[in-house]
Amino acid sequence: AACKGYNNNNNNLEAYAQRLYYEKKLNSTQMALLSKSIVGNNNCNFAAAAHLQAKGYSTGYQETTSTTGMTQIAGKGSYEMNGNTANTSRGNAGDATFIALYNSSPTGIILRTCSDCDASQQKIYVRFNPGYSPNGPSSTKPWFYWVKGNEFATAAEIGAYGVAWAMYSTYSDALNRTNAWSCPNYNYATFFPGDCDPIQGTKNNQFARFEGYYDGRQHAAWFIDALNPFVPLDQRTFGGSSNFTSVDTWPFDSPMRGGFDVMPNGTMYIRGAGWDIWSQTDYCHLAANLVSAVNATITMRIKSFVSFIPNYSWARVCLTFRRNATATSAGFEGCLTSGNDFLPQWRATENGWKDANVMMWDGTSKVKSGYVTIVKKGDAYSMYVSYDGINWKQQGNTQFLPGMLNGTYFAGIMIDSQSNNIAEAVIENYQFSSGSSRMACGIIPDV
Numbered sequence: 001a002a003c004k005g006y007n008n009n010n011n012n013l014e015a016y017a018q019r020l021y022y023e024k025k026l027n028s029t030q031m032a033l034l035s036k037s038i039v040g041n042n043n044c045n046f047a048a049a050a051h052l053q054a055k056g057y058s059t060g061y062q063e064t065t066s067t068t069g070m071t072q073i074a075g076k077g078s079y080e081m082n083g084n085t086a087n088t089s090r091g092n093a094g095d096a097t098f099i100a101l102y103n104s105s106p107t108g109i110i111l112r113t114c115s116d117c118d119a120s121q122q123k124i125y126v127r128f129n130p131g132y133s134p135n136g137p138s139s140t141k142p143w144f145y146w147v148k149g150n151e152f153a154t155a156a157e158i159g160a161y162g163v164a165w166a167m168y169s170t171y172s173d174a175l176n177r178t179n180a181w182s183c184p185n186y187n188y189a190t191f192f193p194g195d196c197d198p199i200q201g202t203k204n205n206q207f208a209r210f211e212g213y214y215d216g217r218q219h220a221a222w223f224i225d226a227l228n229p230f231v232p233l234d235q236r237t238f239g240g241s242s243n244f245t246s247v248d249t250w251p252f253d254s255p256m257r258g259g260f261d262v263m264p265n266g267t268m269y270i271r272g273a274g275w276d277i278w279s280q281t282d283y284c285h286l287a288a289n290l291v292s293a294v295n296a297t298i299t300m301r302i303k304s305f306v307s308f309i310p311n312y313s314w315a316r317v318c319l320t321f322r323r324n325a326t327a328t329s330a331g332f333e334g335c336l337t338s339g340n341d342f343l344p345q346w347r348a349t350e351n352g353w354k355d356a357n358v359m360m361w362d363g364t365s366k367v368k369s370g371y372v373t374i375v376k377k378g379d380a381y382s383m384y385v386s387y388d389g390i391n392w393k394q395q396g397n398t399q400f401l402p403g404m405l406n407g408t409y410f411a412g413i414m415i416d417s418q419s420n421n422i423a424e425a426v427i428e429n430y431q432f433s434s435g436s437s438r439m440a441c442g443i444i445p446d447v
Contacts, residue, residue: 063111063171063225070111070223073098074148074210078115079221081259090233091259091271091285092210094424095135095306098144098224102134105226109174112147112192114208114220120199121206124167125174132164145308147192148210148222149421154188161186161194169198171225191216211273211421230261230269237262238412239289239432245410246287249327250274258285258415258422267303268427270317272415277316277335278345278354281327284316288325288412293434296321298411299373300430301389302336306368307423313339313363317425318414319374321381323350323403325410330403333414334372334383334395338423339363342370344383344396349403357396377436379405 005015006022017034020026026034063070073093075081081090093101102108110126128134134143141157159165166180173179183196190204197203208220231237238244238260248257258272272285298319307315315338322331332346340363345356371386382398411432417423 065171065175066109066225067106068225068227071101071226071228073101073144073222073224075221076208076210076214077219079113079219090261091257092148092422093144094269094271094422095142095144095308096304096424096426097261097269099135101224101226101229104229105224107175107225108133109171109225111171111223111225112208112220113223114206114217116217116219117206117208118197118203120169120197121193121203123169124193125169125171126165126167127174127177128159128165129163129177132159136164142306142308144222145421149212151212152189152191161196167193167196167198212419229263231264236260238268238287239430241289244287244289245325245412246285247325248272248274248285249325249329249414250281250283260287266428266430268413268430269424270413270415270427271422271424272417273420273422274416274418276314276418277318277333277414277416278314280347280351280353282329282414282416283327284414284416286320286322286325286410286412286414288320288322288410289432290408291411291432292406292408293376294378294406295436296376296411296432296434297373297436298430298432299371300413301371301428302369303426303428304369305336305338305423305425307338307417307419307421309417309419309421311363312418313337313365315418315423316414316416317423317427318345319372319383320410320412320414321374321376321404322410323407329410330401331409332374332376332381332383332399332401332404334374334385336367336370336372337365338368338418339365341365341367342372342383342385342395344381344399346381346399346401348401359395375436376404379403 003011005012006018009015108128112124114122141153143158146153146158161183168174168180181196181198186194186196191207195202195204208217209215260268260270262268274283277284305317316335318333318335320331320333322329328351330347330350334344336342340360343356343358345354347354371389373384375382379400379402380398383395384392385395386392415423415425
């Protein structure tokens with residue numbers, strides 16, 4: 001009897017509990033408590049990760065001989081980098097984070113761990129050879145973006161294996177550049193680690209994709225031999241406040257979840273994926289504070305904005321005032337796009353259609369940084385931009401949004417990638433202030 005489950009689903013503990021419930025031997029409260037332990041097929045790893053994080057632990061890896069410790073920069077399955085709630089989410093690192101950590105690393109050693117790979121593939125240490133580096137002259141494609149998304153790439157795009165970089169089985173070998181995997185036929189037509197194996201010479205199906213697609217091995221992570229420079233998650237602030245919202249406006253698959261890290265000096269690395277911040281639905285990540293000022297100003301410096309999908313020119317990082325944190329909220333944004341410069345855009349009403357003052361359409365803009373300010377004076381919203389932080393201009397026209405006059409609303413930053421891959425922006429000097437400010441051009445009077 002103990003093995004007989006509901007609806008003839010036998011030898012299944014969840015089905016057995018369901019049978020007891022329908023036989024009125026368990027009540028709904030007991031079933032709810034039981035569901036915290038019986039999480040269903042294929043959900044054990046996610047539940048275990050959430051339980052560890054709720055207790056203040058996380059799955060990871062530390063190299064005992066490293067002088068700095070390993071900092072995780074991507075993960076999936078039991079290594080997922082997202083916390084148990086949206087506000088504890090970091091998201092997989094982008095290339096800006098990777099390069100900053102790589103440049104601070106005393107060794108430049110990068111590690112992929114994979115608990116469900118074959119034994120010889122569970123730890124792969126990567127190190128670039130002297131005179132070479134990720135994203136250096138020897139490569140034309142961002143190296144970390146390549147291994148994280150595990151896309152096809154040529155030797156010219158990522159650097160030739162054995163010339164620019166090599167793989168090792170131990171930290172000591174990588175540190176001393178000894179016993180590198182031979183890989184004379186590294187397969188650039190497949191994913192990292194290129195069907196290479198230190199024992200058999202060739203072994204396939206040992207890849208793990210972290211973005212765009214999530215196939216391959218399911219429990220894997222990337223680490224770098226560098227001191228973690230970021231503020232601990234539970235000590236982060238946004239806009240000077242520990243009371244913030246950091247949420248995907250649309251329910252993505254968990255590995256796509258965005259988030260942000262903060263340096264001690266306040267610089268933010270904000271990440272997000274999503275199809276667009278446009279039409280009637282905003283697919284993006286939002287980091288913001290709930291505020292209630294009739295007149296207000298928000299400003300930031302975009303130090304860099306990187307979204308790697310070729311020919312996708314409408315990925316955005318935006319300052320925003322918006323009524324709520326849902327995908328269909330009314331609001332006003334001042335955005336830098338991945339290929340069409342700066343533009344103001346707005347949705348006047350909940351569930352309405354976006355509109356914008358578009359300055360260019362052809363996707364040829366090379367602008368990846370700059371300064372953005374939005375001034376709110378009552379229901380009048382204006383965007384100002386500067387390429388150097390000194391000379392400012394109003395971008396587009398002032399827009400009047402009667403539904404955004406007063407009450408509470410969110411002030412913050414939105415980011416999307418036009419894809420499943422994470423885009424990342426480095427943000428400096430984000431500030432919110434009550435009262436509308438006159439910009440250099442003097443269009444809106446001070447209050």
